[in-house]
Amino acid sequence: MENDTIIHNQGLTKPEKDDYSTNNCAVTNALKIMGGKWKMLLIKIIADDCVSRFGELKRKMDDIAQTTLTIQLRELERDGIICRKAYAESPPRVEYKLTEIGITLLPVIQVLTDWNDNYCRLTK
Amino acid sequence: MENDTIIHNQGLTKPEKDDYSTNNCAVTNALKIMGGKWKMLLIKIIADDCVSRFGELKRKMDDIAQTTLTIQLRELERDGIICRKAYAESPPRVEYKLTEIGITLLPVIQVLTDWNDNYCRLTK
DNA sequence: ATACTTAGTATGGAAAACGATACCATTATT
């Protein structure tokens, strides 16, 4: 019973001191940028598409409100994860794609997807 | 402009059809279990501790409300991520630890931590 | 007797997230 308390911690980086407060925890920090109901899904779709238009995203996430989609895109843009390119046409055309920093988030998406495919069913 | 649309998608598993709706997306599914403001942090702390007591968790996450902590722990328990062991003592003693399935979530935590350490600063 | 400890629960309220609806400008189409 005592010996298995060591096993599952291998490979996890322990914090120097026990500081998990809001401003100092790596997990919390990362989630400030990519947390929430829609962000990771949005990042995944834009990655799959390479370049996405607004209406395309709206169609694929068919249960998101348009206002919510706009807000999420603005925040991802503000945080340097995606970039927005608007063309001076009519009707308007706007394209979204991942920035270089946004691309560095793909391993997070992938490991989450892998976990779902391999282990999530065991939780039921 | 066209050629760089391919690069960043390497290694990402594309969905068969463009189905990102609420019930069918792997990312969304995984986040149903470990999403939210506190879950991943909780999983990380319990992993660091190997075994955590309630008051210990409360102290380390000093800005979480006690009621919220209880709810998060109950949900993680319900979803098979942690297990709860209460001792018939007084004052009560309750211990939380990761289940085997909970342990499979650690790579998710790790990759999130790594991203924060390596790339998050670039978003500023 | 009183105070302290742990791991909660109960209640009420505030804040954040999210959604539905209506509206807009510009151009092309019918």
Next chain:
DNA sequence: AATAATGGTATCGTTTTCCATACTAAGTAT
């Protein structure tokens, strides 16, 4: 002249999430 398409914004309401406060039971220490 009316309609449709795109990518929004503005407003308001709901739902979800979260927090603050008060309270509890049982044993231990003073």
